Amino acid sequence: MNDDVVTKTGTTTVGLATSEGVVLAADRRASLGGRFVSNKQAMKIEQVHPRAAVTMAGSVGGAQAFIRQLRASANLYEARRGEPMDVDALAQTAGQLLRGMPASPVLGGVDADGEARVFSIDGAGGVLEDAYSASGSGMTLATGALERLYRDDLTLEEGVEVAAEAVDSALERDTASGNGITVARITADGVNIDTYDDVTEALA
Template sequence: MSDDVRPTIGTGTEIDASAVTPEFGSPSQGGVDGDRKDLETGTTTVGLTTENGVVLAADRRASAGNLVASKNADKIIEVHSSAALTISGNVSAAQSLVNSLRAEVRLYETRRDAGMSLEALANLTSTLLRSGGFRIVQPVLGGVDDDGSHVYSIGPGGSVMEEAYAVSGSGSPFALGVLEGEYDAGMSVDEAEIIAARAVQSATERDTASGNGLSIATITGDGVAIDTHEHIESAL
């Protein structure tokens, strides 16, 4: 089979296999490195820093083309005792990325007998994405270490940017509008949870591929706590 022939399934009118693979959504629209046009489903994930910790939030819908494949997708995953990742993109690739990160973190900390910094974890994530072993995935990494609270926006091609707040997924333009207007570096973790929930709610009202409730994580020196809400309103 030549390299330009893409896998299809079915008979008669053949269907692009990528169109029915469950997705956590494509990266935010635009010329992001590694962007691919065949991933058009969406999601909304956000990350915010505060003085005392980090808040991550995401909707819970996974889609396969125009089908809602799951209403209970976990898009915030703990990868370290004080860090978690939000994921948008191909489901199997995202799961593989998380497994690789967890294994590499354990190996690093066993060899060095010391914790991995958030900067090192962000660079590790970038290296794995640049390796090309994962279909398009765009994580937002958040966590705390000895240097404070950190949120990193990591592009599908491996670019790394540390931000006060970050978004990913097709619903990100709507979520970003809320964060631009309401984010305050001096807010508490509790206040950040409400703003993160509002940001995801705004996206679900306009982005048809985002919805079905909310996952929200708080990350502090005490560790990672992830809660789910069937209805976003219960988190406001």
């Protein structure tokens, strides 16, 4: 099978910081080249740290390998130091591990002092922090919605609404994204991940 068909998977993932924590959201469709739907219940958000999670966008195999390595690095740090790695160090580690991989995750986490952090990571090892970020084939559409709806004083549940709206805007036009939504709510207390068959369920 042609490698280009395998690695060019489509998706929409977003992350945003709120006054109470971080929200990550992603659609649930896995596709090959944006033309064939290979899975309708793909989990594109994974917890990698007691107070952090990461989205998957790009090559499924590459993203899964990256998540395993990042989780292992965070666990090893905690085992050796007796405390979780801080989110900034986790993001820098993610950038080093992702280098050369065909993936573009969004990492979100909450520091021990309660500060919400969102980072976009690229395959060249770049790590950029912002109040919100999007990745995948629906990135442009999702970013437009985020720019229109985002405020820095959002509550966590208001952030869920904004993230869901951003993913939904991509689902309307991006054929590689669809089949519901996964939402991660990240606070100083931990990571809570829920899946919904329809975006409207996340808004209820």
